[in-house]
Amino acid sequence: MIPPIMPLEWNFDEAETFGPVAGMKIQASDKEGFPLHKHPQGQLVISLKGAVSCEVAHELWVVPPQCGVWIPSNTPHSISTTSEAKLCMLYIRPESSTLPDKCCTIAISPLVRELILDITDQFSEYSENSLTYRKASILLEELATMPQENFCLPISDDPRLYKMLKTLADNPDDRRTLSAWSSTLAMSHRTLARLIVKETGLTFGKWRQQLHLVIALRQLASGESVQNVAGQLGYDSVNAFIIMFKKFTGKSPGKYFQ
Numbered sequence: 001m002i003p004p005i006m007p008l009e010w011n012f013d014e015a016e017t018f019g020p021v022a023g024m025k026i027q028a029s030d031k032e033g034f035p036l037h038k039h040p041q042g043q044l045v046i047s048l049k050g051a052v053s054c055e056v057a058h059e060l061w062v063v064p065p066q067c068g069v070w071i072p073s074n075t076p077h078s079i080s081t082t083s084e085a086k087l088c089m090l091y092i093r094p095e096s097s098t099l100p101d102k103c104c105t106i107a108i109s110p111l112v113r114e115l116i117l118d119i120t121d122q123f124s125e126y127s128e129n130s131l132t133y134r135k136a137s138i139l140l141e142e143l144a145t146m147p148q149e150n151f152c153l154p155i156s157d158d159p160r161l162y163k164m165l166k167t168l169a170d171n172p173d174d175r176r177t178l179s180a181w182s183s184t185l186a187m188s189h190r191t192l193a194r195l196i197v198k199e200t201g202l203t204f205g206k207w208r209q210q211l212h213l214v215i216a217l218r219q220l221a222s223g224e225s226v227q228n229v230a231g232q233l234g235y236d237s238v239n240a241f242i243i244m245f246k247k248f249t250g251k252s253p254g255k256y257f258q
Contacts (some may be wrong), residue, residue, distance in 0.1 A: 020096035050085030173234030
């Protein structure tokens with residue numbers, strides 16, 4: 001049986017997990033970190049409270065409200081949470097899933113959310129003629145129809161870019177221009193611009209906006225006020241921050257987190 005609440009990640013034994021879907025809830029007492037690991041099953045990570053993020057092969061995925069991050073089977077990844085976070089881990093057998101073979105953020109409807117919460121409270125072993133199996137089948141069908149969102153921040157191992165990206169992640173209010181960064185890194189403006197696009201697929205301006213969105217989602221999900229988050233990101237006004245947020249999510253922070 002999978003306990004309904006666990007402080008640490010449950011290591012599923014594939015040979016003993018007979019249902020197509022199994023899950024659990026995790027309550028973090030402090031900032032938790034699950035180091036690099038992988039599962040033979042696909043994993044859907046859902047935040048019930050607080051902020052959760054997953055790092056997968058040069059990509060940082062944030063788990064916003066009403067969404068889950070899908071991690072295909074045997075994909076190395078790490079997970080971190082804020083203090084007092086509560087999350088769901090859903091494990092799906094590869095042969096039972098029609099979800100993508102690459103990481104993505106999946107929107108979670110109220111029906112899917114309730115089915116996931118129900119599955120996490122059940123035994124992982126259940127027969128094909130059981131109610132749990134029928135619910136799991138509906139859940140898999142519904143998950144396959146859910147829209148995908150883009151809450152991914154591309155990251156790079158290039159030492160020059162890593163220095164810049166880490167500095168901006170640690171100091172998101174740093175407003176240095178690309179020209180200023182090219183001087184800091186002893187590179188030409190054009191060379192740095194090309195390197196950023198090559199390594200991340202984004203221009204410098206779009207990458208920094210994506211970074212701000214990821215940080216904003218984490219901070220707002222942790223209970224920070226919109227005013228504080230706007231200040232931490234270096235915005236001149238709360239309104240400017242809200243415009244950026246609405247550009248990516250389609251909603252103001254207040255409506256998004258309702």
